[in-house]
Amino acid sequence: MRALFALAVQSAWNRRFVLLLVALSIALATFLLLAIERIRHDVRENFAQSVSGTDLIVGARTGTVQLLLYSVFRIGNATHNIRWSSALAIGRHRAVAWMLPISLGDSHRGFAVVGTTPEYFEHFHYGERQPLRLAQGRAFHGVFDAVLGAEVARRLGYKLDDRIVLSHGDGALAANEHADKPFTVVGLLQRTGTPVDHSVHVSLQGIEALHLDWIAGAPLPGLAVPADQVSRHDLTPKTVTAVLLGLKNRAAVFSVQRTIAEFEAEPLLAILPGVALDELWDVVGAGERALLLMSVLVALVSLAGLVAVILAGLNERRRELAILRAVGAGPRHIVLLLAAEGGLVTAIGVALGALVCVLLVAALGGWTQSHLGVALRLQAPTATEWLVVGAVLACGWLASLVPGYRAYRLSLADGLSPRV
Secondary structure (H helix, E strand, O other), X not given: OHHHHHHHHHHHHHOHHHHHHHHHHHHHHHHHHHHHHHHHHHHHHHHHOOOEOOOEEEEEXXXXXXXXXXXXXXXXXXXXXXXXXXXXXXXXXXXXEEEEEEEOOEEEOOEEEEEEOOOHHHHOEEOOOEEXXXXXXXXXXXXXXXXXXXXXXXXXXXXXXXXXOOEEOOOOOHHHEOOOOOEEEEEEEOOOOOHHHHXXXXXXXXXXHHOOOEEOXXXXXXXXXXXXXXXXOOOOOOEXXXXXXXXXXXXXXXXXXXXXXXXXXXXXXXXXXXXXHHHHHHHHHHHHHHHHHHXXXXXXXXXXXXXXXXXXXXXXXXXXHHHHHHOOOOHHHHHHHHHHHHHHHHHHHHHHHHHHHHHXXXXXXXXXXXXXXXOOOOOOOOXXXXXXXXXXXXXXXXXXXXXXXXXXXXXXXXXXOOOO
């Protein structure tokens, strides 16, 4: 068997240029399959780790995925807000340990503004219950203090004590800027790899102060409240967008969820973040399956190319095969020779594709986290990745049996003088 493998290596080396092209196509297919699986795995982990330790997310009655998108991922807008009195009532429930209100709707140069309370930096967790940490500065205390996510500070070049102007809505119009009430950067958060990195955090009182002289999304004509006079007004929030809840005992989660669903003051919805994340993943799963299907098709084309190249070279090798028969090689040896040759080319392609995938993940992991918010991690292969590698190797070996069987038939029909 060792001699047969050595012969297969030498035979492949003699046709190295053509077989190298086939190996490269198999490497491309392997790379696509492994890269898609790695991206799928890490994106799902990033989704699941965007919020941790929060037992329920409460918002106005809407779709489960929609509530998750705007409250956690800052995507889309709420159809309705929650009255502040309702949020306080929910926070006073005997099973609730802490309550974090969130007010959304404003922005700063494309980044979402999150109005909340100082307890946000204590109770909001991500990943494996990792707390938010400040890289510089402190949490906000004053009405016009702001704490920036890592990506906001990096992209816009902000540092402590810089002044920033928030905008109403998405900030598409210059007229929507709250230029008369600038905020001061008092803290910069460490990178988390979650939507927190892309957020500007201010107090609920700051959100109220911005809109003292606004109504229905537009400034009131002839009425302007200067920044130094906002303290004369009541800055208690009237509404918030959503509420994050932590419970004293997770066993009470369904009881609290039912209580919120039956809340009499206004229609509310409470969702479990983990369940909602699974639903969200099901929504985006169609794109994932489409990419996977494309990679499988590329792999099949590459393996078909392997079969075609070996079959095309059989006519040129008929005398070689006949000589091998003459020196004592049986039909089984001919089949194994071609199968070993095809398996060798497949193994080289798979190894090359896996190596390229590892190198790109190592090189681009930081870039994808900073620019796309997806942290690609270099870690031990998952069971699915091992399955992908094994499947490509097995399919390559099985595909090489086709020219092996053809060579077996030719070697039986030919003598030392094969037909030309």
